[in-house]
Structure formats: structure tokens, C-alpha cells
Amino acid sequence: KDQYLTLPNFNLIPEYAYNLSTGWNQNINLFNNTFSCILKAVGYTTLLENAIQKESFNVNGIDSINYYGLNYQILANQNIDQALVYGYNLILDINLKKYWKLHSGLCYTKGISLYNTDPLQHIPPLIGKFSLGYERHSLGITIFSHFNGWKRLEDFGIGNVDNPLEATTDGYPSWITYNIKASYNLNKQLSFNLGCYNICDIHYKYFASGISAPGRSLLMSILLTY
Numbered sequence: 001k002d003q004y005l006t007l008p009n010f011n012l013i014p015e016y017a018y019n020l021s022t023g024w025n026q027n028i029n030l031f032n033n034t035f036s037c038i039l040k041a042v043g044y045t046t047l048l049e050n051a052i053q054k055e056s057f058n059v060n061g062i063d064s065i066n067y068y069g070l071n072y073q074i075l076a077n078q079n080i081d082q083a084l085v086y087g088y089n090l091i092l093d094i095n096l097k098k099y100w101k102l103h104s105g106l107c108y109t110k111g112i113s114l115y116n117t118d119p120l121q122h123i124p125p126l127i128g129k130f131s132l133g134y135e136r137h138s139l140g141i142t143i144f145s146h147f148n149g150w151k152r153l154e155d156f157g158i159g160n161v162d163n164p165l166e167a168t169t170d171g172y173p174s175w176i177t178y179n180i181k182a183s184y185n186l187n188k189q190l191s192f193n194l195g196c197y198n199i200c201d202i203h204y205k206y207f208a209s210g211i212s213a214p215g216r217s218l219l220m221s222i223l224l225t226y
Contacts, residue, residue, distance in 0.1 A: 002160040005065055005072040007057060013079055016049040034098075040091040051083035053113070053121055054159050075159050082114040085123070101133045121157025124207050125149045125172065138185040147176035151207050162208045175204035181219075193221045 021044035028037040056063060057076035064073050087109035094102040106128045111120030126149030133142040151172040156162040181195030201216035 002163075002165050003070065003072055004075050004160045005067070006054065006075045007059065009057065009076040009078060012052060012077060013050055015052050015079070018047045018049070020045050034096070036095045038091075038093040040089070042089045043086075044088070045084065045086035048083040048085070050079045050081070051113070051120075052077050053080050053083070053157065054078070054161055055080065056158070080113050080115060083111065083120055084114055085109065085111040085120065099134055099136045101131075101135070103129070103131045103133075105129045119155050119157055121159070121161040122208070123155070123157070125151040125174075140183045141180070142182075143178075143180050145176055145178050148172075148174055148204075148207065150174045163210055166205065166208075166210045172205065172207050175202060177202065177204075189225050191223045193219070193223070195219045 021042060023040065023042040026037075026039045028039075029035070054075050055078050057074045057078065059074065062074070064071055066072075087107065090104075090106040092102075092104045094100075096102075106126070108126050109123055111123040112118065113120060128147045128149075129144065130147075131142055131144035133140065133144075135141075150170075151162075151167075153164065153167065153169075153171045156164050156167075156171070177198045178200055179195065179197045180199065181193065181197075183191060183193045185191045195218070197217050197219065198213070198215055203215070204213050205211070206213060
């Protein structure tokens with residue numbers, strides 16, 4: 001794939017993960033509980049011993065092979081001593097008069113090899129979500145967005161695992177989508193749902209994906225229980 005040839009490596013040994021996380025929660029209630037706020041913050045880190053990552057490999061001193069006129073660099077999963085993955089999650093939930101609900105979440109992750117400080121593979125960019133919902137009686141309406149930050153080429157892992165050929169010359173661009181969905185419960189047995197997603201019809205790809213995400217789409221559903 002992408003002018004790389006991946007070979008099996010029978011010399012792999014198991015990797016071990018040592019995890020540590022710490023968090024902080026704060027609840028705020030005002031005006032006789034008509035306004036409530038929950039703030040959550042979590043920091044985490046994982047130390048990997050004998051971490052496994054796909055890197056350049058050689059067979060009998062050869063690190064590439066010519067196949068039908070094309071030159072392929074040889075890769076294989078290998079133990080790279082130690083690696084570190086760390087990041088944080090931030091969540092904010094606000095309830096106003098029991099009908100309005102605001103939710104916001106943010107997740108950041110970083111991964112590096114400790115023996116040469118190279119970035120690890122499969123590490124996503126900054127990820128976030130924001131939503132504002134209204135729910136009263138049988139009606140519910142939610143406006144929400146999902147977004148990703150930039151993933152620069154210099155932050156890609158070695159080789160082709162992060163699909164660099166699917167990226168631009170600067171990496172995977174940041175993106176944000178705007179969406180809306182509504183639900184209505186006619187009675188205990190019958191409910192209707194309607195949603196419009198990626199309203200602005202932007203073209204984007206999730207990090208390391210070779211497939212474009214869906215454009216503007218409309219979803220309608222009816223749920224009948226008995």
C-alpha cells in the first residue's frame with residue numbers, strides 16, 4: 001500500500017501499558033436549582049513498555065524491494081522500547097429551567113516515542129462537540145456540531161498508517177459540521193424523529209480515513225413500540 005510493503009515480524013514481544021488519570025468535578029446550582037452547571041476535567045497518561053509501532057524494516061540487510069518496476073519500502077511492526085500517550089478531556093453541561101440543556105466536550109491526545117521523540121501512529125487530532133437542546137412535554141430539538149482540529153504532517157506517525165497520501169500538503173485540515181435533529185412523541189407507543197446533518201454540506205475526512213464523510217443528509221424515522 002502507498003509504495004510500502006508490510007511484512008510480518010515474528011520477533012515481537014508483548015507491550016505493557018501503565019495508566020494514570022486524575023479528574024476534577026464541580027457542580028454548581030443556582031436560583032433554586034433552575035440553573036445547574038457541571039464541569040468535568042480529566043487528565044490522563046499511558047506509559048507503554050515495549051511499545052509496538054510500524055517502522056522501517058530490513059530483510060537480510062535489504063530495506064526495499066522492487067516489484068513489477070515499482071520500489072517498495074519495507075515496513076513491519078516492531079517493539080520501540082518506550083512510548084508515552086497523554087491528554088485531557090473537558091466537559092461542560094448546563095441545565096436551564098429543566099428545558100434547556102447545553103453540552104460541550106473537548107478531547108486532546110498526544111503520543112510520542114521516548115527513544116527518539118517521533119510522533120506515534122493512530123493519534124487523533126483535537127476533537128470536540130457542542131450541543132444545545134430543548135425538551136418539553138413530547139417535543140425535543142437539538143442543535144449540535146462536531147469538529148476536529150488540524151493534524152499537521154509533522155505530527156503523523158512513520159510510514160503509511162496515518163494515510164498521509166490522503167492528506168493535503170499541510171496535513172488533515174480542521175473542520176466543523178452543523179446539525180439539527182428533532183423528536184416528537186405522539187404517545188407512549190409512537191414517536192417520530194427527523195434530523196439534518198452536515199447542513200453546510202462541507203467536504204471533510206476523518207483523520208487517517210481514505211473515505212470522505214457524508215455530505216448534507218436527511219434522516220427520518222418512526223419508532224413503534226407495543
